[in-house]
Amino acid sequence: MEFIIDTVNLEEIKDALDHMPIVGVTSNPSIVKATSPQNFFDHMREIRKMIGKERSLHIQVISKDCQTMVDEAHRILKEIDEEVYVKIPVSYEGIKAIKILKSEGVNVTATAVYDLMQAYMALAAGADYIAPYVNRIGNLGSNPMDLIDELSNRIIMDGYDTKIIAASFKGVQQVKDSINHGAHSVTAPVAVLKQIFRNPNIEKAVDDFNADWYSIYGEGKGICDL
Numbered sequence: 001m002e003f004i005i006d007t008v009n010l011e012e013i014k015d016a017l018d019h020m021p022i023v024g025v026t027s028n029p030s031i032v033k034a035t036s037p038q039n040f041f042d043h044m045r046e047i048r049k050m051i052g053k054e055r056s057l058h059i060q061v062i063s064k065d066c067q068t069m070v071d072e073a074h075r076i077l078k079e080i081d082e083e084v085y086v087k088i089p090v091s092y093e094g095i096k097a098i099k100i101l102k103s104e105g106v107n108v109t110a111t112a113v114y115d116l117m118q119a120y121m122a123l124a125a126g127a128d129y130i131a132p133y134v135n136r137i138g139n140l141g142s143n144p145m146d147l148i149d150e151l152s153n154r155i156i157m158d159g160y161d162t163k164i165i166a167a168s169f170k171g172v173q174q175v176k177d178s179i180n181h182g183a184h185s186v187t188a189p190v191a192v193l194k195q196i197f198r199n200p201n202i203e204k205a206v207d208d209f210n211a212d213w214y215s216i217y218g219e220g221k222g223i224c225d226l
Contacts, residue, residue: 002185003193004056004165008035008043012190013050024056026167026187028087028111041079048080058109058129058187060087061097069097073106085109085128090118095125102126109165114140119151123162129185133168134178144174145181152182172196 004024005016008031016022025047037043048057059080061072073086086101088094089112101108102125109129110122114137122130130151137144148164155162165185166178172195175186214221 004185004187006031006187006189008032016190025051026058028060029062044080053083056085058085058087066093066096070100073101087111090122095121098125098127116147116150123160129163129165131165131167134166134174135168135170145177148181148183
């Protein structure tokens, strides 16, 4: 199980890394637009410096034809490092690009997955991660959990070394359901992951414990004060 964050905001990344067991950062053009860094590659290099090589960094191409996707992938790897996971949309041209990049040993995250057959194509092409768009699939009237279930089963049955990285979330329940249905990873906005801890019962439990402690040792007197 992996928690990855959808952001290129440096402050958000630092905050998330400090507080949560985050193992990677993903981006796409819309996520980049939210921060609008002046120099894209300098910014991505700064993110790599923050997260280190032990965490994954996923950066998306923007072109629609295979050759330019491959060219953009090569530029990303040259500017950042060869450990980057290049995000390729699973279109007809995209699946060709995935095949080419995997033949070169490039890390690939297959993205913009709405349909199980798309996912199967990416799986057969050798993608390292496959990203079904959970909320968007649901908005189109399909059940994204069925897709995750079936894809997870196929990965196990055929012995693929591929991870499902569920994406596109609007709430914690979608994240939890994705993990419970077989997603190996989830990539979500920091704000969505923070919702996990916005339960008033957590605060009440801590306050109750503190009140009992202070009733014995004095108000405001913590363990370090003993």
